[in-house]
Amino acid sequence: MAPHLALAAEPRFFRGASLQSKLLGFGLRHTVRPIIDAWTRLPFDVFPPNVIETAARLLPVHEGTRWRHVDLNDCGAEWLQAKGVSDLHGGNTGAILYFHGGAFLTCGLNTHRRLVSRISYASAQPVLNVGYRQMPYEPITESVADGVNAFRWLLDQGYAARDITIAGDSAGGYLAFSVARAVMDNDWGQPAGVVALSPLLDFDPTNKQGHRNADRCQTFPIGAFAKLHEVSGRMDSRRGISGSRVCPVDMPLADMPPALVQIGSREVLMADAELMANRLVSAGVPCDLQVWDRQVHVFQAAAAWVPEARTAIEEIGTFVRHLAAREVDTTAPVTAPAPASASRRSRAAVR
Incomplete structure (x- = not known):
């Protein structure tokens, strides 16, 4: 196993796991992880229909949330405002651009509307939630293009680039960067x-395979990332763009x-989070x-419920509101928010 990465970034460790979170982890380990593991072992590419996105229409959102459809030409999006959150017309100059996760294969606006509504409420900012194009229909470069078009849409509405926070979870973290x-x-x-949030930032599985969390993750078997790397590579090759896509960890x-990066202490994607933070x-x-x-x-x-x-x-x-306050005071230095409620600070590896 590769040695632990010596971090230039100083992680904040949020200690404690509730009964609810333990039950959630147990459930994922015995349901979702075996399904993903079976998919990784198939000798051919299978892309099941996005059933979870259809079923998620029934999920409730944060009380008082309102949203409307936005047409971004190549994909759909939603302009979402939590209860009490105004937009630019109401004097609120900040906005969030959000990208859902799902390994560029699944999920969408329905699965993440609930999470996005809570982020909107906590941040006191409206959110453009983007239903970007995904594999197997389009390569990841087109997902990124949809994200860029979404940012352009916010600029066209009157928002300044410096007032837009870009966010995403898992594959959406890849898109955010x-x-x-x-x-x-x-x-x-x-x-x-x-x-x-739990970002996928490096398609090369090597670093994850040598990480201490390679076999500890309750959601993903380590083989899932080699499979995703192969699938995305074949998709790029079919479109003639092999070798031109650069992962966020390798960008200037x-x-x-x-940046704010949140990751579970036993996630296999801890390797990506540590590398990017470093x-x-x-x-x-x-x-x-x-590190949670x-x-x-x-x-x-x-x-x-967690x-x-x-x-x-x-x-x-807190992070987003700090950024907004920094933009109001243009003389303020560019710094990350002061630590909030972490129960312990760790400079070394988190067990």
Whole structure:
């Protein structure tokens, strides 16, 4: 096993796992993980219908949330405002651009509307929730293009780049960093910040295979990432774009905005979170790496009954509001928010 990465970033460790979170982890380990493991062992590519997205229409949102459809030409999106949250017309200059997770294969607006509504409420900002195109119909480069178009839509509504926070979970974390990079490369300005929940940031599975969490994750078997790497590579090759896609961990980072990364302490994607935090801080970019004790992949989506998820969303709200306050005071230095409610700070490996 590879040695533990010496972090330039100083992680904040949120100690404690409630009974609810333990039950959630147990359930995922004995249901979702075996299904994913079976998929990784198939000798051919299978892409089942996105049943979970259809079923998720029944999920309730945060009380008082309202939303409307937005047509981004190549994909759909939703403009969502939690209870009491105004938009630009109401004097609220900040907005969040959100990308759902699902390994670029599944999930969508329905599965994440509930989580996004809670983030909107905690952050006191409206959210553009993007239903970007996914495999097997389109390669990841088109998912990124949809994200860039969504950012352009916010600019066209009157929002300034510096007032837009880009966020996402899992594969959406990949998009959050990729879209931020593309926006700056287009000279549209620097976004306010990036928020990534359990982010997938490196398609090369090597670092994850050698990580201490390789076999500890309650959601993903380690083989899932090699399979995803192969599937996405074949998709790129069919479109003639093999070799041109750069993962967020390998992008130029010195001019990136402040970042918040939340990860469960036993997730296999801890490898990606640590690597990105290390490279951001080494490049001089503020990064708040939050490690949550024994929490599952994107545990924030279970905020209806997992207390740690609600606390994590409060941390997201604090981060976004701090960014908004920084933009009001243009003389303020670019720093990450001060630590909020972490119960213990850790400089070394988190067990």
